[in-house]
Amino acid sequence: MKMTFRWYGDDDKVTLDNIRQIPGMVGVVSAIYDIPVGEIWSMEKILELKNKIELKGLTFEVVESVPVHEDIKLGLPTREKYIENYCENIKNLGKAGIKVVCYNFMPVFDWTRSILAYELPDGSNSLAYEKNKVEKMDPRSGELSLPGWDTSYGEGGLGGVLDQYKEMTTEKLWENLTYFLHKIIPIAEKAGVKMAIHPDDPPWSIFGLPRIIVNEASLERVLNIIDSPSNGLTLCSGSLGVACTNNLPQIIRKYGEKIHFAHIRNVNNYEEGSFSEVAHLSSCGSLDIVEILKAYYEVGFDGYLRPDHGRMIWNETGRPGYGLYDRALGATYMNGIWETLIKLGKGDIKND
Numbered sequence: 001m002k003m004t005f006r007w008y009g010d011d012d013k014v015t016l017d018n019i020r021q022i023p024g025m026v027g028v029v030s031a032i033y034d035i036p037v038g039e040i041w042s043m044e045k046i047l048e049l050k051n052k053i054e055l056k057g058l059t060f061e062v063v064e065s066v067p068v069h070e071d072i073k074l075g076l077p078t079r080e081k082y083i084e085n086y087c088e089n090i091k092n093l094g095k096a097g098i099k100v101v102c103y104n105f106m107p108v109f110d111w112t113r114s115i116l117a118y119e120l121p122d123g124s125n126s127l128a129y130e131k132n133k134v135e136k137m138d139p140r141s142g143e144l145s146l147p148g149w150d151t152s153y154g155e156g157g158l159g160g161v162l163d164q165y166k167e168m169t170t171e172k173l174w175e176n177l178t179y180f181l182h183k184i185i186p187i188a189e190k191a192g193v194k195m196a197i198h199p200d201d202p203p204w205s206i207f208g209l210p211r212i213i214v215n216e217a218s219l220e221r222v223l224n225i226i227d228s229p230s231n232g233l234t235l236c237s238g239s240l241g242v243a244c245t246n247n248l249p250q251i252i253r254k255y256g257e258k259i260h261f262a263h264i265r266n267v268n269n270y271e272e273g274s275f276s277e278v279a280h281l282s283s284c285g286s287l288d289i290v291e292i293l294k295a296y297y298e299v300g301f302d303g304y305l306r307p308d309h310g311r312m313i314w315n316e317t318g319r320p321g322y323g324l325y326d327r328a329l330g331a332t333y334m335n336g337i338w339e340t341l342i343k344l345g346k347g348d349i350k351n352d
């Protein structure tokens, strides 16, 4: 397991110096943020980012994410140009030594929450999803503005994009994902890059838009589209874990070799369909993080792992979910569990 940390570049309040001082941190997960979705990332920009990270003694081997243009998800004729560009990006990233590219296939909206600073009993705050509130939201009202939402919708704005999805069905979206994978996976194989699809967050349909990467059956289906080491998964415990029917240790044991990137986040599930994000410690939420890491250990996981969203604690301000302190605590907690699993495995710690 290689412990990594997401970094949003020079605009991030969390610095590379902060990150390198977290015990056991080996690498940074990042992306080029100032190039519009669908365009080509120049080699120069990729290498500049890589050099900046490596100068601090950290590796840069995982990109999160290379976003997929809506025209590809919609299956429009214009997708050809965007798929070509996507392939160029994969080739360039491979040349720069990137091993894993995380991406998702969620229509219009990336991760969605109803509140960004939900107060937890200890006075800290985190991202939360209140089913009743989301059901009452109207994305067309123009009043909604949530992070994670791409604001560059082009002509017609958000309403225009939503209109384009009017006829979209779950099966049609699967077809468009299949088309995309048939084009990009052979390129990724040649480039030595492992593609890793992130599950939908939350893993259910929102605002009438279909979502397809939601459970074990959908992971099976996406892996079966093309059997290749380059067609793999980002397994996000927090995204899948808010649906109580998803058994994460079971999923990890089943698809271990196809999991290239692990996101670990704990969530507190309230009534079905509502949740808040919490500290990583198992007792703070609904997921058993020890069982999850034990499953990774048992499948011999040697991919990349990162603490996913953390709470805002100790008066830190910054990008919701992506502060320094709680994610550093999460990384340290997981490193402790991992060290224990290794020592137990080697018999260095007696289990009696």
Ligand SMILES: [Mn+2]
Pocket (backbone or CB within 6 Å): 198, 236, 237, 238, 239, 263, 308
């Ligand atoms: Mn995630």
